[in-house]
Amino acid sequence: MEFDELCDKCEEWMQPYLDRELDESERAEAEKHLEGCGYCRKRYRFEESLRSFVRQVCSEEMPPELKQKLAALRTPL
Amino acid sequence: MSEVTPTEPRRLATDARDRVRFEEEALELADQVYRVARRLVGSREEAEDLMQETYARAFRSWRSYTPGTNLRAWLLRILTNLNIDRGRRKQRSPDLQPLEEGDYFLYNRLEESSREPRSDQDAVVDRLSQDDVVSALSSVPHDFRDVIVLVDIGDFTYHDAAQILDIPIGTVMSRLHRGRRILKTALADQAVGG
Numbered sequence: 001m002e003f004d005e006l007c008d009k010c011e012e013w014m015q016p017y018l019d020r021e022l023d024e025s026e027r028a029e030a031e032k033h034l035e036g037c038g039y040c041r042k043r044y045r046f047e048e049s050l051r052s053f054v055r056q057v058c059s060e061e062m063p064p065e066l067k068q069k070l071a072a073l074r075t076p077l
Numbered sequence: 078m079s080e081v082t083p084t085e086p087r088r089l090a091t092d093a094r095d096r097v098r099f100e101e102e103a104l105e106l107a108d109q110v111y112r113v114a115r116r117l118v119g120s121r122e123e124a125e126d127l128m129q130e131t132y133a134r135a136f137r138s139w140r141s142y143t144p145g146t147n148l149r150a151w152l153l154r155i156l157t158n159l160n161i162d163r164g165r166r167k168q169r170s171p172d173l174q175p176l177e178e179g180d181y182f183l184y185n186r187l188e189e190s191s192r193e194p195r196s197d198q199d200a201v202v203d204r205l206s207q208d209d210v211v212s213a214l215s216s217v218p219h220d221f222r223d224v225i226v227l228v229d230i231g232d233f234t235y236h237d238a239a240q241i242l243d244i245p246i247g248t249v250m251s252r253l254h255r256g257r258r259i260l261k262t263a264l265a266d267q268a269v270g271g
Contacts, residue, residue, distance in 0.1 A: 015254060043180075046184045051229060053210070054214070057207040057211065058230055061111075062108045071104060073136055077097070
């Protein structure tokens with residue numbers, strides 16, 4: 001069974017890892033564990049793909065007419 | 078007798094050039110600012126009003142921006158302050174129950190409910206619609222949602238999010254953790270049933 005204390009640590013690190021907020025040594029330790037642990041790797045990939053899905057579906061383009069309204073707020077030359 | 082020097086027109090010309098540059102840079106960022114604004118408020122109309130107020134204020138106070146610093150974060154700081162000023166009531170934080178499950182809980186829950194083997198990525202995307210996700214995000218209380226929107230949709234660092242919201246970085250991290258948990262619980266309920 002792959003689950004061990006390092007998996008616990010890796011689970012704690014998942015959010016800051018994906019946010020690129022771990023320091024270098026923690027990141028290296030997490031990556032080393034992920035290389036050898038399919039259990040954690042699958043869960044990291046899942047989280048990454050979920051985030052990217054959320055970002056994609058929640059990103060709404062700005063209406064072009066709003067851009068014109070904002071430009072009209074500029075100080076006249 | 079007052080002395081007329083050539084420095085005054087030169088100063089005015091420099092000032093005008095700096096202002097024009099500031100306004101152009103701010104407008105170039107409008108798409109990115111809007112994407113965040115749209116998820117901080119409930120409707121497109123509110124987001125549009127908030128954007129206009131933000132840009133009007135930014136253009137008026139452009140001198141308080143320090144060139145070379147993060148202009149997108151500066152604009153978002155104005156926007157989030159205006160959003161609070163617009164009467165968004167400070168919500169009481171929900172009761173903070175201890176998080177009994179770890180961060181793998183959503184994956185584990187989906188895996189347990191899955192009857193057939195399928196790829197992880199497909200399992201998420203197939204079961205959730207755009208409406209599910211948008212409605213799950215809007216169900217997250219404001220304080221938590223603001224941080225999720227800034228970090229996950231706006232791609233801001235914890236440090237920038239802390240400055241924008243004027244809260245300590247530790248609070249950003251704890252709200253993000255808690256907020257993502259609320260969001261994922263809502264997504265899990267929609268994907269596999271409560």
